[in-house]
Amino acid sequence: MSVLQATQEPTGLAGWATDLMERLGAPGAGLAVALENLFPPLPSEVILPLAGFAASRGDLGLAAAIVFTTLGSVVGALALYGVGAGLGRDRTRGLAGKLPLVKVEDVDKAEVWFNRHGPKAVLIGRLVPVVRSLISVPAGVERMSVPLFLLLTTVGSGIWNTLLIVAGYQLGERWHVVESSVGVFQWAVVGGAIAAVGWFVVVKLRARRSASEKVK
Template sequence: MGENQMQVPAAGAADGLGGLVGVAAQAIDRLGEWGVGAFTLAETILPPIPSEVILPLAGYLAKQGALNLFLVFVTSLLGAYAGALFLYWLGAKLGLERSIRGLSKLPLVDREDFEHAADWFRRHGRSSIFFGRLLPGVRSLISLPAGASAMPLGTFSLYTLAGSGLWNGALIGLGYALGTQYRLIEQYSRFLNYAVYVALAVTVVLLVVRRAKRAKANR
């Protein structure tokens, strides 16, 4: 079967994708490039929202002609940077401990995740801002200790944009590269659905276990 037969028209680019991935693809298709930026902003502030799902889908939709590839990259980078700036500002304004105490009350977020990011920053310094953007569990939260330690904003911005650009570009490029292989995208979407469901279930279980242990230790 030729490539032209496998490519999906832009108007129905997200129609064949089911489950959580299908819902995300439909949302991105309707919201456009700025919707990608909004999703990336939310993912930066609320780590359980996975960029590993959103950005490849955006790249896939760009390949189908539903989105502009360059604008997808730019808006995703702006969203990631805006979210990083918010957490940087929060750390600078409230300090690390108060920020962690407040944010750890969010659903599916645990204090240990913030402490892990803070420890990563203490051990690796400014380079942690760049490399941390490539590591799940550290990528979003590394901005807090950077702001709390008064890291220069220019340095923080440079490392954030470089690391986030590399990460976002790789994921968007993956989706774009797979864009003409519609059947492969369908298989990929089913795999992603299972992976996301499992990840969310594991996150919830770990969060419950951690908090139960902490409550028991505080008695």
Template sequence: MAASDNLNVFADWAIGLMEALGSIGAGVAVAIENLFPPIPSEVVLPLAGFTASQGTIVLWEVLVWTTVGSVVGALALYGLGAWLGPVRLRRIVDRMPLMKVSDVDRTEEWFARHGAKAVFFGRMIPIFRSLISIPAGVQRMPLAKFTLLTAAGSAIWNTVFVMAGFLLGEQWHRIEQYADGLQVLVIGAVIVVVSLFLVARVRQRVKGTDVEDSRATNPEPARDIEPDDLPDAAITGSHGTMER
């Protein structure tokens, strides 16, 4: 019941925007959805397609404006990442438990190799659709490249859902159950990856603590210095002193 109520709330909100602004309202809704991921694009986009099927707004305009809205929302988050920057990010990570500054370095190296693919395909993955813009900003991916990749990936995602709503008509809300399934899979994968990371990091910390405790409890015994351990200069100097 709660999920149905939320769907109705989002639907009413999106309908109000489209009634007031036409196709531009669909773009505004998508831009806001990018900034606030809990607002599901899987509701806004099919509903825009359904509205277009009723002749209230024009289909091609919906496709254009929803893509523009996606780019605008992504650019706002890109700007947040650019403001954050690598230096601030390292300071934040350094203060977080179980995190290391080297994690940022590895992420930067990965993004330098795969950033273009991450931005393009990330636009088609729930949750990551919005979040992928932040590391792109942190790494200062060239703005034109980021905008182009975002527009291309968003156009594909938006077209699929808008056209589904257009073709399903009054049954547009059926798309939500499939989109929810995809979102659950993504969230489940994220939970698994984060859990494995935390377990591995805790084990590293515990192992490091055990090694330090062992060294403190059992320090290496001192040993006599043998002549072979001394440099030749020290031996020569010692002999010279003895001769004098």
């Protein structure tokens, strides 16, 4: 049974995403998320829970939905990294100003995030609306290591995608509840991610200090 047959026919963005998933299955969900990265006004808060709902109806596999949407996130992020690396800061800002529904202020916000947190901004930024997509631009401008960029993007996007897809899967026809609740949800995840990064840094510093003391 298709998503459209299981509940009231979705319209707008939800209808477009549903059509992609029904036509292409899990790769359709991945394509929708890749486009969400390239055009931040397309909200993953709608696409991902809807993919979970589709999986709950048997239109696509749950694991496949997570894998393909994460792949879509990485592909979209790498494209924006290339834009930042190829055009540089000023020309990228100029291009953003000409695109519909994209604000230069959002690009600047992502840059502030990157300058404040460094490479880990790519990981944490995947959990923050708008920044989630545009954080790839300053990473490209600063020519961040591509392997590290891909690793952090995969981990951060994988966490975000999995949580929202599983939430949509569990809620079934009430998948749209995720969108209205995602504000509190995302900051809880961000807090957990920051705590995890902080713990990792502390462990590394203690290991270095211990190694230094042994040398002495």
